[in-house]
Amino acid sequence: MIVVFRWLLRIFTGLVVLALVATLIGYYFLSRSLPDYNESFRIEGLSGPVEIVRNDANVPHIFGKTDEDVYFALGFAHAQDRLWQMVTMRRTAQGRLSEVFGERTLKIDELMRRYDLYGLAQSSVEAQDPETRAALEAYARGVNAWIAEVNADARGRGAPEFFLFSNEIAVWRPADSIALIKLMALQLSSHLQSEVLRARASLLLPDARVADLLPDVPGAGVIALPSYASLVPGPFPALRKAEHVEDPLSPFHTKSLSGASNAWAAAPSRSAAGGSLLANDPHLGFTAPSIWYLARLQLSLGGVIGATLPGVPAVLLGRSNRLGWALTSAYLDDQDIHIEEVNPENHEEYRTPDGWKRFETRRSIIKVKDARPITITLRWTDNGPVLPGTHYDLAAITPPGHVASLSWTALSPADTSMSAAVRLMKAASIDEAIEAGRLFVAPAQNLMLADTQGVALQTVGAMPRRDPAHQSKGRMPSPGWIAGNRWQGTFPYEENPRVVTPETGILGNTNNKTVDRPFPLHVSFDWGDTQRIQRWLALMKSREVHTRESFIEAQLDTVSPTARNLLPLVAADLWFTGEAAPEGTPERLRQRALALLAEWNGEMNEHLPEPLIYMAWMRALQDRLIRDELGPLADEFDHLQPDFVERVYRNTGGASVWCDIIQSAATESCTDIARMALDDALVRLTEDWGPNVESWRWGDAHQATHDHPTLGQVPVLRYFVNIRQSTSGGDQTLMRGVTRGTGPNPDENVAGAGYRGVYDFADPDSSVFITSTGQSGHPLSRFYDNLGELWRRGEYIPMSLDPGLARAAAVGITHLEPAAAAD
Structure with missing residues (x-):
């Protein structure tokens, strides 16, 4: 027995030693791809020496x-x-994800091929102005220079993930x-999904109930819609649970999270220090690392600093000494679905206003x-690419003998949005x-601006020109063979909404409705926010003048x-x-929950139970209100629709009819449904x-x-690569934390402000920035x-355009020299 024990001990010890050796070897190879920020390089493609000074937060x-040369170094x-x-x-x-990841990404590859985003990008290169083409080429040379260094010096293949893939x-x-x-642009566009959802709801509900569930934002100029069945006669397939195409390996997902971003500005007259103020926090899905990357570029016209997108040679959000710029999603309706009739005698043709084509x-x-x-057939019509019914659940609204196509401004082969971004940095x-x-062509954005003299808001992006006689006003799919449903080019840029130096001295946008203009100059019927803007207005009106700190307070x-x-x-x-x-009864639990909510001020604080009760209650309430009428379609409403619930409980237009359960003999009141929903929520929470x-x-x-898009689902590894944090906020707070809405953890925070910046032009170098993870x-x-915990606590880092401050606490200085200097 002792001999067996000794051998088992030896085997166990040997396995432990082998595991340690394997871990050390693995760490050695993985750490080879960690860059040395104090290194010097001699590289082809530079005209002169360049310094990359990384401050104590690793911001270059x-x-x-x-x-x-600066764009080269950014790359x-x-x-x-x-x-x-x-x-x-x-x-x-x-x-081309499936070349690396196999069948799991086949659907997203198919969708991307049908959009042909990359082919259109290739066509758009020549449309850029000479300065932008030079920037793109220099940036590409810089990226390729690092790839060449990785290959030449065995630098761990450039990143640990590349060890798992041979490509x-x-x-x-x-x-x-x-x-x-x-x-x-794909991430920030949601009108395609909105059109499909409205059409599906129209097939199930009378017009008044569709107006409850998907209400118009208050304001004049909205025209009542016909039912979808009157636009596109069926028959339609039976409604079923929609199949969403998600790309688990990219920070950008096809199911849009476009409904959140904030920006506000104050003119010098409304600033305590006498200089313009600007704040911005765009919201996208969370990933590790963040989508955003902080950088400072010293260009010929001066320094610019702020958030870049890795792969793009521009500061997309930030400031110079003269100007600050911020972006929010404009919700401009830049997508239309068209139902195309296929020639029953020749499936290679579709109907147009002039006959078959x-x-x-x-x-x-x-x-x-x-x-x-896999070989797929890509088809395009005059209106745009044909999308299969398996995507966006288009099959549910496409009659037999028809296909769906998409008109979208981002499908331009001469997209000059990159040139706009480069010019904006130098304005x-x-x-x-x-x-x-x-x-700017796409994505359509509200461009918030502040300089030393004032503030402004300009909607940028191509605005489609629709016929006033358009059958659905662009709100639902429409027959593509009717000339009045087709786009007629785009409106002149001067028609885009613009506000310069308002009398109040304050500008802001939370994706709320920005204009009240009749169709077709309406910009959009669907907007991303009717709630956060209320809180923002209250905060802005609470003081006569604002400071950097009051803008930070609003962001948080x-x-x-x-x-x-x-x-x-x-x-x-x-x-x-x-x-x-009595204690221990459901009634007592309900009373305790209601007592807490009665004293609650609505603060979605991470340390409180009230937000948890409120969210679970509203989720259960909405499901009880709509499930019997919508069936499987109810799954599409996986987040609270505040305007709908308010209409029901105010009985706007008879909306309280939603409270009665169709299948029951009794007539339920809205109070009954509220009580039952609260009990449902408390059972789940318990x-x-x-x-x-x-x-x-x-x-x-x-x-x-x-979560790491690639390694975040791998057992064991996910504990090292995923970053999880307890957070405050919610779906309708200014510090937005979008909940997952479905699954076993519906309250998980999956999207929010991956970047926050506040710029003060009374003292530009006091401006502050933060991203949600870190630079690497x-x-x-x-x-x-390293920045994640600061972000969670609502803290920021300073980023100065003073070279001395950047060097003072630098973690490294990388020197790039032209290769010719070696001679």
């Missing part, structure tokens, strides 16, 4: 003699820190950068790792910035105007009713968090999910998550 400050720095992220996003746009890293090209802008058709081969290649005033915005505000509005309505007949119920209501914490459920995409780097 780039100094060169020419702008092209070099991006590749050093985010090469895997850049390559993965490029593969997403190209529709070579293709050289970076100017079209790659433009493709990433188009990929961003052949589809533009070509084959595309998708290579799939460990499987046979010296609001007027110059507005003129630079003329070149976690009070939900929706909770303050809905709870008194929904619980009007439930507060303080009846005697105290199962998840225990019986002690006072010990529940919103932050335990509302964990921010900064390398999980072994100390800069992988």
Whole structure:
């Protein structure tokens, strides 16, 4: 027995030693891709020496003699820190993920091929102005210079993830950068999904009930819609649960999260220090690393500093000494679905206003790792690419003998949005910035501006010109063979909304409705926010003048105007009713929950139980209201629709009819439904968090999910690469934390402000910035998550244009020298 024990001990010890050796070897090879920020390089493609000074937060400050050299160095720095992220996003746009990841990404590749984003990006290169083409080419040279260094010096393949995949890293090209802008446009566009959802609802509900569920934002100029069945006669397939195409390997997902971003500005007259103020926090899905990368570029016209997108040679959000610029999603309706009739005698043709016409058709081969290649047929009509019914659940609204096509401004082969971004960095005033915005095509954005003299808001992006007789006004799919439903070009840039130096001195946008103009100059019927703007207005009106600190306070505000509005309505007949119920009964649990909510001010604080109760209650309430009428379609409404619930409980237009359960003999009141929904919510919360209501914490459920797109689902590894944080905020707070809405953890925080910036032109170098993770995409780097805890606590870092301050606490200075200097 002792001999057996000794041998088992030896075997165990040997296995432990082998595991340690394997770990050390693995760490050695993985750490080889960690860049040395104090290194010097001699590189082809530079005209002079360049310095990349990385401050104590690993933010690169780039100094060169020419702008092209600075763009070169930005590409070099991006590749050093985010090469895997850049390559993965490029593969997403190209529709080539399956070459690496196999069949799991086949659907997203198919969708990208049908959009042809990369082909359109290649066509758009020549449309850029000479300065932008030079920037794109210099940036690509910088990326490729780092790739060459990785290959020449065995630098761990450039990133740990590349050890898991054998594919070579293709050289970076100017079209790659433009493709990433188009990929961003896909992320920020949601009207396609809105049209499908409205059409599906129209097939189930009378017009008045559709107006309840998908209400118009208050304001004149909205025209009543016909039913979808009257536009496109069926028959239609039976409604079923929609199949969403998600790309789990890219920061950009096809199911849009476009409904959140904030920007506000104050003119000198409303600033305590006498200089303009500007704040911005765009919201996208969380990933590790963040989509955003902080950088400072010293260009010929001066320094610019702020947030860049790895793969793109521009500061997209930030400031110079003269100008600050911010972006929010404009919700401009830049997408229309058309139902195209296929010729029953020849399936290669579709109906047009002038008769039958052949589809533009070509084959595309998708290579799939460990499987046979897939060949798909790509078809385009005059209106745009044909999308299959398996995507966006288009099959549910497409009659037999028809297909769906998409008109979208981002499908331009001469997209000059990149030129607009480069010009914006060099603008010296609001007027110059507005003129630079003329070149924006997609994604449509509200460009918020501040200079030393004033503030402005300009909507940038191509605005489609629709016929006033358009059958659905662009709100639902329409027959593509009717001339009045087709786009008639775009409106002149001067028609885009613009506000310069308002009398009030304050500007702001939370994706709320910006204009009240009749169709077709309406901009949009669907807007991203009717709630956060209420809280913003209250904060702005609370003081005569503002400061950097008051703008930061607004960015970090976690009070939900929706909770303050809905709870008194929904619980009007439930507060303080009846005697105290016995302990341990459902009635007593309900009373305890209502007592907490009655004293709550609507603050979605991570340490409180009230936000958890409120969110679970509203989710259960909405499901009870719509499930019997909508069936499987109810799954599409996975987030609270505040305007709908308010209409029901105010009985606007008879909307309280939603409270009656169709299948039951009794007639339920809205109070009955509210009580039953609260009981449902408390049962689930008790199962998840225990019986002690006072010990529940919103932050335990509302964990921010900064997950690594590739390694985040791998057992064991996910604990090293995913970043999880308890967070405050919610779906309708200014400090937005978008909940997942579905699944076993519906309250997880999956999207929010990956970047925050506040710029004060009374003292520009006091401006502050933060991103949600860190600068590096390398999980072994100390800069992988170093900014994350600051972000969670609502803290910021300063970023100065003073070179001395950047050098004072530098973690490294990288020197790039032209190769010719070696001679």
